[in-house]
Amino acid sequence: MSVTEQKVDEGLDETRNSKSEVRNFIVFNDVSKFYGEILGVNRINLQIAPGITSLVGPNGAGKSTLMNLMTGLLRPSRGHITILGIPTDQPEQLFRKLGYCTQFDSFPRGLTGREFVRSFLLVHGTDRKQADELTTIAMERVSLLDAADRKVAAYSKGMRQRIRLAQAIAHQPAVLILDEPLNGLDPMVRAETIALFRKLAGEGLHLIISSHILHEVDMMSDRVILLNNGYVVAEGNIHGVRDEMEEHPMQILIRCDKPSRLAAQVFDHDHVVEARLHDDRLGLFVKTRDADRFYLLLNRVVAEGEINIESVAPIDDDLSAVYQYLIGSGGGPS
């Protein structure tokens, strides 16, 4: 094989790899959306892998705009988006792979839950028998089978939320986009729904979820996208994002029997910027610029055996803290 042929082959491999990558990702390529003069989202570049990805940000941050752009309900003013390799302006292909549970709490009038889900499966082009089967599976997954033959208009808010979810998952899509899917659900159903999301993600689906309940987002997400004023402020695994925020040293609480002694030992190290005793004198708050080095240091202290360490817990290594640092408490998540 000549050098030129080899190069061509390598080029082809690269093309194939990038193509197969694109086919497995949700890709935003320099996407902006303006509503006249008003900015919706600006210069968004993202590659979203399978799993649960949460969109977090205050009101007007651009979460719903991003979701509507992903589903072709809105068209980008600039840039382009592909969902598993399919451009969003091709609904015929896109919605065979994508389900979207919007925030719009409205339904076609006069339908029962079952009729609602089934009707839109028929609109997909599914035959009647298969539509019946898929409807039952979807209703069962959202625990709504008992109320399937009641009119949607008579459903509670939580039930309406679940029937929308059933409609979004009925055709068994590979990508599921959910705008505030936990709104209006009672704690029990919330837990069931989160378990369902985890199960779907485990099956290899992409789940894009917007939620304002940070601890739930933290619990269920594989990665987060933080948005503010139409810009992506941070994205990735929440702990990874936290690690990169060097301007905000990590806070760790160490419960031990000799916190003052521990404070003296750790304070010598340049990555420790603050050490403060807990009010009960049985713990030490440490702020460090390098959590990994601090944990190594702590290992050495434990190995020396002079201080009994009961527990070590980061106290600002969660989404709430990251949110607070990056976006602040001004807007409050929506």
Add this chain to the structure above:
Amino acid sequence: MSTSTAEISPTPVKQPLPWSLWLRQVRAIFRLEIEKNFLGRRSILLYLLALLPIGPLALLAPFTPPGREWQDFTQYNMIFAVYYGGLILRTVVFFGCAWIFMNLFRGDIIDRSLHFYFLSPVRREVLVVGKYFSGLVTSIILFTSMTIICMLLLYVPHFPSESTRFFLDGPGMSQLLTYAGITILACIGYGAFFLVVGLFFRNPIIPAIVLYGWEWLNFLLPPLLKKVSVIHYLNSLTPVPVSEGPFAVVAEPTPAWIAIPSLIAVTALVLFIAGHRIRHMEIRYGSE
């Protein structure tokens, strides 16, 4: 290497059009929409509108009103022609179609439920066709039956035996079918126009009123401009020509073999525009 090169720029293979899928989708959309058209809360106004020309004729049925023309059976075809042209066609069918077809999309936008269609793997043109057919069938069923009922209500109660002969042995049946056919053509033409108006305009009442004025003033327009209207073609088909008054500009009626295909061709063009428009449509209920 030639195989690899072929992989870089594959020759696009032309897929056959999925007609059977489109047909299934049109049927599913049609079923959803027809139920809404007939049983939705918006249908009440439609039924009232359809009853509007039936009411006066039903009230007059038990007795013959005074006036020479009411005593003379030969005048009834003229009475119906005026009643049909003035009230049924230009008012009830016109506004009925406006209500049905403008609400096909606008109604879903107001109800915030259009996104369910937009989030389905449906070619947007297929959606337009499905919705249009549902509106067409609704309007045809309502207004054709209304036309037939009105004609029978005018003739039969006052001259039962003459009417029986008129409809069974005379020109009555052909006139009845012609009026029904004109109503169907009106639904086809006005339907397409109002469907597009419902897509293009946030407040479709204004273009509807403009068209209403244009259609009413059609008798004053020069012959060339007359042809840019639905009513001109429909008037050309009426079995009993009605005088449009001393100020009317007389124009040759368009023969049926031109009028009917022209109306259908214009309808197809308008639906094509609607299909093109809806492909680029965004859903932003907040700004509606």
